[in-house]
Amino acid sequence: MKVAVIGGGPAGLTAARTAAENGLEVTLFERYRIGERINCGEGFFDLLGIWGKPEAGVLFQVKEILFKINNFYRIDSSRLNVWMVDRFNWQHYLSEMARESGVKILEETPVSVKNIALIRRDFDWVIDASGISAITLKSRGNDGENRSRCALTLQYKLEGDFSCFKESLKAVLEPHYQGYYWIFPKVTTVRGIANVGIGFFNSSFGKINLKKEMSRILYQENLQDYTILECKGGRIPLQQASPFLRDNTLLVGDAAGLASPLHGGGLDMALFSGKLAALSLLRGAPHMYEQLLRQKIKHKIAYEEKIYELWERYGIDFMEKSLKAALFFGQRNFRRGLLKALRTTIKVK
Template identity: 45%
Template sequence: MYKLAVIGGGPAGLYAALEGASQGLEVVLFEKDEIGSNIKCGEGYFDTLKLLEKPEAGICFKVENIIIKMKEEHRIDCAPFNLWMIDRSEWQRGLGEKARSRGVKIEEGFRIGKKELADLKEKFDLVVDASGLVSVTSRAYGFKDFYKDNCARAIQYVLEGDFSHLGSNIKVGVEPHYMGYYWVFPKGKNKDGIETANVGVGLFKGGGKISLVQELQRVLAKEGLESYKILKKQGGRIPIKPLENLTHDNIMMAGDAAGLASPLHGGGIDLACISGKVAVEEALKGGKNYRKRLGSIIGRKFSMERELYRLWEEMEYNAFEEIIGIALERDENISPNLILRYRRFWAKELPILRTFIRGLLKMDWQGNCLEGGK
């Protein structure tokens, strides 16, 4: 029987394990802690390509609107989106139980290093490395510095307090003095009746002199949250560029270990799930087309997000906000004065914004994004 080893019990690893089980493989998943532990995430489950099912466990609520706070507030109606706030620990534990029920052997408290990786390569036909940052494979094959050079930095507090003013909405703030954003993602009340939210700051580029701790403290004051109780402090790096090589011998990289997170906002749950599943599918076909297959599914979305990031980086802040406002408006609400003011931009760059927004609204990024992704 074909034997599959999975390193890491996060979304990519669990989806790889479930796909392996569905294909009739002998699957062993190795998790250094416990499934659902050590979560560092805003916990927004955003299935931008509509390739995944609704989470089976851990849903806090379906997000109604994304509030974008710049100088003004802008709203994106999330009715067409597959976007939920989740308790990721509960969701991953549910996936773990599902995997066990399908015959996956899960080894918790089992840390994989270079020696153990070499053993797995010998004993298993396929290894999926979903170990996150910094990946086990990168240490063994000498490319761990790739992550350092191609990651965003983030800090997050889990706060206890009253977030009822946000309802079933999430909030992001884009400010002029750094390339990044802050977020306030409420989760509602937990099983103990305590209302919480994930509040954080992410810095994508530059800003070496910016203290994330100080920025987050400033954001708490700005949002009126400075008196709220801090339940947990978290920080880390977020990959924003995929690895050039996703295959090393019989090892396939997936999720954060593969550098698969949005280059625009850093979210990566959906990409982790997709890559874990596709890695196993392609390995059973020989593995040569893994990167190409991923590109056929997520490539257009990645390209549009990189282009929007470029506009964000190059444009003056006030102009960028006005352009964002235009992109979110209905065509009939765009005045002739606005067209005249941005006539050069309109011809060259606005189609990028339009395509991006319509991609979100219609979940149609490349004609038929579902082709090859089912």
């Protein structure tokens, strides 16, 4: 069976590797070089509890999340399976593993709206892992489909003193927009590096100037004199592009709109959907891909959508109450505490 994978991000590399390891003939098309132009905070939240420590690219395990709403909280994340990764190194490792398994990786080979029809014809199956601008949706004139609801982000890579972060990340919710800003340090030394970004999660972003907000945040966090090494950002899909199976094409990762509707993290679902898509082909059951995927992610997505909706309706005070309750219930096990707190707060509302 011949399989084409479009996109060499986490979803595509995982799909390609899984398929090739199990004997399929796989070609992966990547428009740049592997690991080039990555746009990410690089925090890996294994919220599905499937992956554990990433195989490569780990910078440190996140032991604490510093969370600010109206008040400041320290959340023990040592049991939550959160990692800071260097995606460049991680994806290089994944691509090496894929190559060793027999995947033919064609870098600097973009798939265009023009040649996608040939790929669909020449391969038995296509796995579209081309991210938010999914090429197969574009080719059908459905470009906006997995962008109908999305977050808009801006992120700087900053150089400066991040030594106070040690093994922690910071996230801050503010009252004047639906979203949050983050400081995800990669190197926590005096001459360190961090991804500092902001994400707007609803249509309010039309009225908000991202660059101005970032300048304000840099002052607020006393980072205004740090060096900006890179300025990136873009959209994160918050709505799924179902169905995930279209003719002989399976959508995975951001191409399927599989990021968290609450916080935009998508690495866990990119890996999972990539693996599952490949396995469903191997089992001769591509039609089962979506059902199996949904079974695994339905509780996570339902909770995240519900919290998002309540956050939108009741503002950050609701988020603060839920967080307090979660900390109260879950001193030792934050994940269990959060679920319990949400059940209680959602019932009350």
